[in-house]
Amino acid sequence: MPDVRRTTISVLTAIELALLALALALPPFLENFWVLFITKIFILSLLAISFDLVWGYAGMMSFGQALFFGASGYVAALLSQKTGISSVFVLLPAAALAGLLLALLIAVLVILGKRTPSLAFVALGTMTGSYVIERLARGWSYVGGQNGISSLARLTVGDFEIEEGILFCYMALGVLVVIYLLCRWLVRSQFGLVLAGVRQHEGRIAFLGYNVQTFKAVIFSFAGVIAGISGALFAFHEGFVGPGQLGPVLSTQVVLYVLFGGVGTLVGAIIGVAVLELMNFLTPQVEFFGPVVKKFLETGWPILLGVLLLVTVLFRPTGLMGFVMRDRSRSPLFGKKEAAGDAASAERS
């Protein structure tokens, strides 16, 4: 019988390596506009990964990931403006801490209870949190109200300023790679095995003696950290943070990125961001089909996007990654590794 699982994992690794090679090689050959564009993709990929951990791996539908993204952006921006600190080694950890604390707060309110909360309760709870914070930011003059906080200083490493462009692009890529590897390790650990169990049969996991809520709160808080880092990078890359970075619109956009790219695959989250952002930018400019189609696409592109996403969810719920990756390879395969280990030790003896 062919070893299907090993083959699919190899395909996954090949995709990961190809994307990394592309991301490393491309920036020096691109015009500045496109460098800024792919930097934004790298940063939003972090946000998408944070949602993928929560939904794709722990089975919690969070409609509020932008809350941690935007709020941490605000915290880093305010810290920079009020104290003059611009060091990346202070601002990114501060944003991560803000994301962690906010996620812990939401976890206490929404996830940690005597009984496991329902899917709808978590979705509505997180969406409400996102909405409330956005309204708060819009009305609070200390954080710039509707206008947000603009003219942010550049991030620095020592005395060196990290200008938006190639340098910022590689820094964002570096952060993305480190966090991606951390998440990959996490979902393939024995902890990840429990998450796979939670996803497949939450009731059984509880009867095995696991405290499901604790596992969910841990992964939710970790996702908050990632969204926080992403939010600070986004704010300093754009030089601006505003209420739009906090609210349900961005939170929903993240859900679409991950659904389109492939839920519970990590790499699918990145692919989803890249493909949707590229389509979002390029499609309204298509002239190939004539002026009528171009005119439609300029204004009607969101309709096409909506249809495309609907088709994806209906016919390929596993997203683009579903074409190359089987559902089972999303979970750890300790048994398979043992098989390889057994074979290796048999050969040695």
Added chain:
Amino acid sequence: MSLLDVRAVSKNYGTLTALSSVDMVVATREFHGLIGPNGSGKSTMLKCLAGAEIPSAGRIHLAGRDITTLSPQERSRAGLSLKFQITSIFPELAVYDNMLIALQARQSIAGLLRSSSRDVLHAKVTDSLDRFLLRDRQYDMAGELSHGQQQWLEIAMALALEPRLLLLDEPTAGMSPQERRATGKLLQPVRQQCSLLIVEHDLDFIKDICDFLTVLDQGQVVASGPVTEVQNDARVKEVYLANV
């Protein structure tokens, strides 16, 4: 010595009384059968024991500890384990990983993140799979096993927790006669490990394997005692065992 002590447990759903002041005792190392016709309250009793339902009245003690209102995970940690009526395994995980997930349930989150117990538990995983005749299927997805093998896997997972009391809800439902016989053989050594409380429709199976029986009818205990005694009880014959 009594391991499970159920005292005057009642369960009402609105005006419907599913259980009415039920008493039941399961001793250490005892195999105890819980039987009764459909609607007699067996499943409700099991749900109350497992923590899926909280009794309206009465207390449940396990090894002297009051577990009446504990959550399922707290009950599990107190020494109670169960196999659901509907097979509850992780179909998209390898059989090996199903077993590992059960065996690692007592590990800390930090330990699980480091995957530190994986090598230590390897021997236990393979031993458990050996015992339940699943070793040669260990790298297959659990969803690919036959129905009977899935039931065995779930029993093996429930036993991995080293419980004091194992609840089995219809362990032979949907099994072939050969699988039923094999299940009986597989369960016998469990006596060295813990007590069993079995809800089962297959009376031949339950008579073969159990020492004691409790018979429920309309939410009340009709009879309770050694199998030979209970099956000759006139009232039991009337309500349930007429054809045995």
